[in-house]
Amino acid sequence: MPVPNDRKYSQTHEWFKVDGNLVTIGITKFAADELTDITYVALPAVGTQIKAGAAFGEVESVKATSEIFSAVSGVVKEVNTMLTSAPEQVNQDPFGAGWMIKVECEDLSPLEKLMDGPAYERMISG
Numbered sequence: 565m566p567v568p569n570d571r572k573y574s575q576t577h578e579w580f581k582v583d584g585n586l587v588t589i590g591i592t593k594f595a596a597d598e599l600t601d602i603t604y605v606a607l608p609a610v611g612t613q614i615k616a617g618a619a620f621g622e623v624e625s626v627k628a629t630s631e632i633f634s635a636v637s638g639v640v641k642e643v644n645t646m647l648t649s650a651p652e653q654v655n656q657d658p659f660g661a662g663w664m665i666k667v668e669c670e671d672l673s674p675l676e677k678l679m680d681g682p683a684y685e686r687m688i689s690g
Contacts (some may be wrong), residue, residue, distance in 0.1 A: 566681075567592070567629055567681040567682075567684050567685045568681060569659055569680065569681035570618065570681075570684070571659075571681070572618040572635070572679065572680065573602035573678055573679045573683070573684035573687075574633065574635050574678055574679075574681070574682070575594065575679075576591065576633050577591055577592045577594055577595035577598075578591055578592070578632060578633060578634070578635070578645075579591070579592055579653045579659065579669075580635055580636065580675055580678065581640050582669065582672060585668055585669055585670070585672070586641065586661070586666050586667070586668055586669075587636055587638070587666065587667045587669050587672070587675070588663050588665075588666050589620075589632075589634060589663070589664055589665050589666075589667060590654070590658055590659065590662055590664050591623065591632060591654065591658055591662075591664070592648045592658060592659075592684070593658045593659065594688045594689075595630070595658070596654050596655045596658045596662070597655075599623060599625035599627055599630060599655075600625050600655075601625055601626045601627075601652070601655065601688065602617075602623055602624070602625045602651045602652060602654045602655050603624050603626060603651055604622075604624040604651055604674060605621065605622070605623050605624075605647040605651045605664065606621050606622040606623075606624075607620070607621045607644070607647065607649070607664055608621060608640050608643070608665065609640065609643065610640050610642065610643055612632050612639070612640045613637075613638070613639055613640075614636075614637065614638060614639075614640060614665075614667060615634070615637045615676050616634060616635055616636050616637045617634070617635070618633065618634065619631035619632060619633050619634075619635050620632060620633070620640075620665065621664065621665070622690050623651075623654065624672060632664065634667065635671045635672075635674050635675060635677075635678055636671070636674050636675060637669065637671065637674075638666065638667040638668050638669035639652075639668050639671065639684055640665050640666070641666050641667065641668055642665065642666040643665050643666075644662075644663050644664055644665065646661070647662070647664065648653065656683060660685050661679075663672045668688065672685060
């Protein structure tokens with residue numbers, strides 16, 4: 565699965581897709597593959613304020629528990645509740661159905677410091 569070019573990527577393997585002032589956040593296929601079988605996803609409630617650089621949730625797998633970090637600050641507007649009953653969606657479709665939260669942001673500038681698709685591919689293959 566190629567890395568989509570329509571989003572930004574963090575060094576901690578989260579992706580950020582911008583639509584106006586709404587940012588959809590998930591983890592990359594690389595991260596999902598490293599975790600192996602994801603068994604549980606803990607996400608914040610709608611209305612929660614999240615901060616750039618801070619963890620907003622966790623992904624548990626048979627192998628490890630990993631925190632999920634945000635590169636932007638804002639208010640959670642939507643949560644992928646399907647992951648509560650079907651956390652395997654993160655493994656099966658990390659860039660699509662496995663998205664985690666949508667955050668309304670006033671300041672998108674932190675995303676400018678993140679990697680584009682080709683830079684992220686170089687990081688994970690190097």
